[in-house]
Amino acid sequence: MSTIPNRNQPAATRKPREERWSEILTVATELFYQKGYEGTSLQEIAERLGIMKGSLYYYIRSKEDILFVVLNEAHKAGLERMTSAAQVEGTALDRLRAMIIAHIRSIADNVISTAVFLNEMKSLPQESQDKILGGAVNYPKMFEQVLREGMEEGTIRQDLDPKLTATIVLGSLNSTHRWLHPERHGNLRKVQDHFTRILISGLASDGN
Amino acid sequence: MSTIPNRNQPAATRKPREERWSEILTVATELFYQKGYEGTSLQEIAERLGIMKGSLYYYIRSKEDILFVVLNEAHKAGLERMTSAAQVEGTALDRLRAMIIAHIRSIADNVISTAVFLNEMKSLPQESQDKILGGAVNYPKMFEQVLREGMEEGTIRQDLDPKLTATIVLGSLNSTHRWLHPERHGNLRKVQDHFTRILISGLASDGN
DNA sequence: ATTGATACCCACCGTCCGTTTGGTAGATAA
DNA sequence: TTATCTACCAAACGGACGGTGGGTATCAAT
Known part of the structure; x- marks a missing residue:
């Protein structure tokens, strides 16, 4: 039962909710501009922020949420x-x-x-x-x-x-x-x- | 070695090259209009034409080919x-x-x-x-x-x-x-x- | 020192994607 | 009759997609 964290990736810099959220919107807006909504993946957005894509779901319920707010x-x-x-x-x-x-x-x-x-x-x-x-x-x-x-x-x-x-x-x-x-x-x-x-x-x- | 055709799908109406090709362009244009290029799948294009999506590759080398011609x-x-x-x-x-x-x-x-x-x-x-x-x-x-x-x-x-x-x-x-x-x-x-x-x-x- | 909330990791799911391959029925031509 | 061409089928490929869920390090407050 030993928990093996497998920390081979450096953890993302932890940020307060509001700051990270506006970062998400900024990055998403830029990517939507360059590649369109359908052409942009959550993976790419997460990568630019330096976090895992699953972590985005701490802020959103679906990809569409981002587009709506933007x-x-x-x-x-x-x-x-x-x-x-x-x-x-x-x-x-x-x-x-x-x-x-x-x-x-x-x-x-x-x-x-x-x-x-x-x-x-x-x-x-x-x-x-x-x-x-x-x-x-x-x-x-x-x-x-x-x-x-x-x-x-x-x-x-x-x-x-x-x-x-x-x-x-x-x-x-x-x-x-x-x-x-x-x-x-x-x-x-x-x-x-x-x-x-x-x-x-x-x-x-x-x-x- | 018996060839079992497995004809559970009605075969598409066979059409001459030019006619089918212009059909592809028309259908693709409409779908690109409604859902965008990235949002349109070859599957959908094929379905509207009544053929299998693999058959599209008899006419094109890539999805991008269609967009270019359109x-x-x-x-x-x-x-x-x-x-x-x-x-x-x-x-x-x-x-x-x-x-x-x-x-x-x-x-x-x-x-x-x-x-x-x-x-x-x-x-x-x-x-x-x-x-x-x-x-x-x-x-x-x-x-x-x-x-x-x-x-x-x-x-x-x-x-x-x-x-x-x-x-x-x-x-x-x-x-x-x-x-x-x-x-x-x-x-x-x-x-x-x-x-x-x-x-x-x-x-x-x-x-x- | 302990706790509880916060911000994130990470392995995995089922689905759909564009593309490739081997094959075949029907028309055409010899 | 035989051979070749044309327009398509059927199945599978690896990879990428949006999304899920259990786990965990870091933090502020007690």
């Missing part, structure tokens, strides 16, 4: 930024401009988690997707709202369908995650500038 | 359409408009293969990606080219960087694959209309 936090973080940007003073056109600039900055600051969010949302069961997206506010509605207001007050042209236009604008901004590089800081202003110049003059009611 | 043909088909659209007569602005309309139509007609192309390109080794994208012409360059010409002739505003603007325009158009539904035919015109209205008036030199 996507949920990415969505929450982005939506928070956008919400505060939508509250600047001025015309609806001013607010739209602020939202565009804020969203690009938000994506640039979180290219990886944004990409994972946009690419891997479909890997979750519908029920979990609804839980993430089903809050009181959401991206498309916010854009649709500000477009409607701008049309009423006359700063935004009225020959466009607000809902479709919101989809187009949001999609355009989101597509930047494919090529936006946050390390190139000077570039960010330029990108924001181009987007506002193109979209604002494309959406404003007159030649401004 | 992506390559999707890319070729789209580029062909765009190329012919870029040759309409008129100003560069007219050509840009034609390219926008053509590309949206091209995506709408091939939502599935377009989505697979944009989502699963990264699942291929870099070498294979280069082989697909490395032709004489490519999407971003075509847009950059027409933008430059429009700036020279004065129909397109000159305070924009052609390369960055091309990236933005192309990304905007490509993002439609996430929500464009080809079955709704009346919708297509509306989408094309919105895109041209927004982008053209955002890019043109004057208030047109």
Whole structure:
């Protein structure tokens, strides 16, 4: 009955729960970004953390748990930024401009988690997707709202369908995650500038 | 030595090479669309075709072969359409408009293969990606080219960087694959209309 | 000094994966 | 009639997968 521990592996550095948990999320997000959710194994995640894959189940109940939390936090973080940007003073056109600039900055600051969010949302069961997206506010509605207001007050042209236009604008901004590089800081202003110049003059009611 | 065929399974309907091969590509494309490349098994592909998964190796050398052909043909088909659209007569602005309309139509007609192309390109080794994208012409360059010409002739505003603007325009158009539904035919015109209205008036030199 | 919770190890499970191999019925051609 | 080709079957391969469960070293609190 002698217990033979067979310690040929150095034990992992023991860490408090919160710290290790956020490490798991960070590492998983990076791997999901590089290889996709299905292409990433728990083995790989564990290896990068220096622990055994079985130890992950001290923190999770299934692989899907990790994806859910990653996507949920990415969505929450982005939506928070956008919400505060939508509250600047001025015309609806001013607010739209602020939202565009804020969203690009938000994506640039979180290219990886944004990409994972946009690419891997479909890997979750519908029920979990609804839980993430089903809050009181959401991206498309916010854009649709500000477009409607701008049309009423006359700063935004009225020959466009607000809902479709919101989809187009949001999609355009989101597509930047494919090529936006946050390390190139000077570039960010330029990108924001181009987007506002193109979209604002494309959406404003007159030649401004 | 008696050969016991053990025919408890109905044999698959035997089909000529070309026909079966295009069936494989069609089925694989649909499955890659629904579950991603990594999430799709050869077993599933075979099941939909009514053959054994081992039989697939009469047509391929590896699973990756299927993805390569699917992506390559999707890319070729789209580029062909765009190329012919870029040759309409008129100003560069007219050509840009034609390219926008053509590309949206091209995506709408091939939502599935377009989505697979944009989502699963990264699942291929870099070498294979280069082989697909490395032709004489490519999407971003075509847009950059027409933008430059429009700036020279004065129909397109000159305070924009052609390369960055091309990236933005192309990304905007490509993002439609996430929500464009080809079955709704009346919708297509509306989408094309919105895109041209927004982008053209955002890019043109004057208030047109 | 003892205890109880915490953070992790490690061997193992059943399943599914892409891939390989040997074989064969049916059409074609000589 | 015989030989060859074509399109597929059937079974097995090793390995990787997500997941389980008993065990244990380390820690803070007593």
